[in-house]
Amino acid sequence: MEMTTTQLDRESAKQATADTEEAALIPAVDIVEDEHGITLRADLPGVSKENLSIGVDGDRLTIEGTVALGESQRMQPVYAEIRVGRYKRTFVLSRDLDASKIDAAIRNGALTLTVPKSERAMPRRIAVRAD
Numbered sequence: 001m002e003m004t005t006t007q008l009d010r011e012s013a014k015q016a017t018a019d020t021e022e023a024a025l026i027p028a029v030d031i032v033e034d035e036h037g038i039t040l041r042a043d044l045p046g047v048s049k050e051n052l053s054i055g056v057d058g059d060r061l062t063i064e065g066t067v068a069l070g071e072s073q074r075m076q077p078v079y080a081e082i083r084v085g086r087y088k089r090t091f092v093l094s095r096d097l098d099a100s101k102i103d104a105a106i107r108n109g110a111l112t113l114t115v116p117k118s119e120r121a122m123p124r125r126i127a128v129r130a131d
Contacts, residue, residue: 025086027044027089027111028043029043037117039113040112040113041112044065046085051065052106059094060091061102062091063087063089063113065087095118098117101115102115
């Protein structure tokens, strides 16, 4: 698989620099690989299904979410540790993964993406003929 920890760290560093102009939090992510593909779990507290955007452009997977805390427009926070109401994270997908079959689910601010391996990357048995 092409996405290694080092590449993931480099992508995060690049993204942090790029996001300086448009402030965004980088969500914590766990990635697990098995024989069927990868499962990506991201923590996006405060993000609902309606405020979540997941897209693939070429080999780049981008997750963006806006925090909706349900605060009244008339109320101003007295103290806030986190003022950025947006998450963003981008990953480079391996060619062995089938981006057209990504499945996404969010529950209580926890996003789970499953990206299956393409048919050509899956292990297969070769039938042996007896001549």
